[in-house]
Amino acid sequence: MTRIFYDTEFLDDGRTIDLISIGMVADDGRELYAVSSQFDQGAVRRHGWLMANVWPSLPILKNPRGTRGMDRIDVTAPDVHPRAQIARMVERFILETPDPQLWAYYAAYDHVAMAQLWGPMSNLPHGIPMQTDDLVTEAKRLGLTPDDLPKQEAGHHNAIADARHNLVMAQYLDSVARSR
Numbered sequence: 001m002t003r004i005f006y007d008t009e010f011l012d013d014g015r016t017i018d019l020i021s022i023g024m025v026a027d028d029g030r031e032l033y034a035v036s037s038q039f040d041q042g043a044v045r046r047h048g049w050l051m052a053n054v055w056p057s058l059p060i061l062k063n064p065r066g067t068r069g070m071d072r073i074d075v076t077a078p079d080v081h082p083r084a085q086i087a088r089m090v091e092r093f094i095l096e097t098p099d100p101q102l103w104a105y106y107a108a109y110d111h112v113a114m115a116q117l118w119g120p121m122s123n124l125p126h127g128i129p130m131q132t133d134d135l136v137t138e139a140k141r142l143g144l145t146p147d148d149l150p151k152q153e154a155g156h157h158n159a160i161a162d163a164r165h166n167l168v169m170a171q172y173l174d175s176v177a178r179s180r
């Protein structure tokens with residue numbers, strides 16, 4: 001079994017979960033990071049929290065006239081891809097992993113944001129796990145709360161930085177589990 005720790009950033013309007021970015025880190029050291037060229041940038045610009053916390057670390061093409069409202073995702077940046085391509089990249093990454101197990105932190109929305117890369121639930125490719133394990137549940141199982149876990153130093157809400165920190169939290173939980 002090989003664990004894949006991942007994180008997504010997304011726009012959630014209560015009806016849809018629009019993927020902005022995804023980061024994945026496998027126990028064997030492989031990493032994947034991708035930003036969608038297709039999320040609703042106008043809706044993100046109207047979303048204060050996403051503008052403050054997520055937008056700044058995305059590959060942005062600055063408006064030369066300096067009006068932040070007109071900044072756009074740089075679709076020529078190497079990490080930026082259409083959703084269909086991200087779906088193929090994520091599928092390959094997971095299927096290259098022997099006996100893959102997916103893990104995230106407060107995982108429910110991440111699982112849906114990722115699984116919808118392939119459309120409805122029934123389209124999930126063979127070999128992609130149908131659920132994501134939650135680091136919060138593992139913490140609870142060990143009698144801990146999220147506050148007991150290692151704190152992230154930098155890069156909050158950048159999907160690959162958050163995925164790397166998920167690995168750090170998992171390694172901490174592994175050490176707690178071993179010490180019991």
Ligand SMILES: [Mg+2]
Pocket residue numbers: 007008009156157158159162
């Ligand atoms: Mg995140």
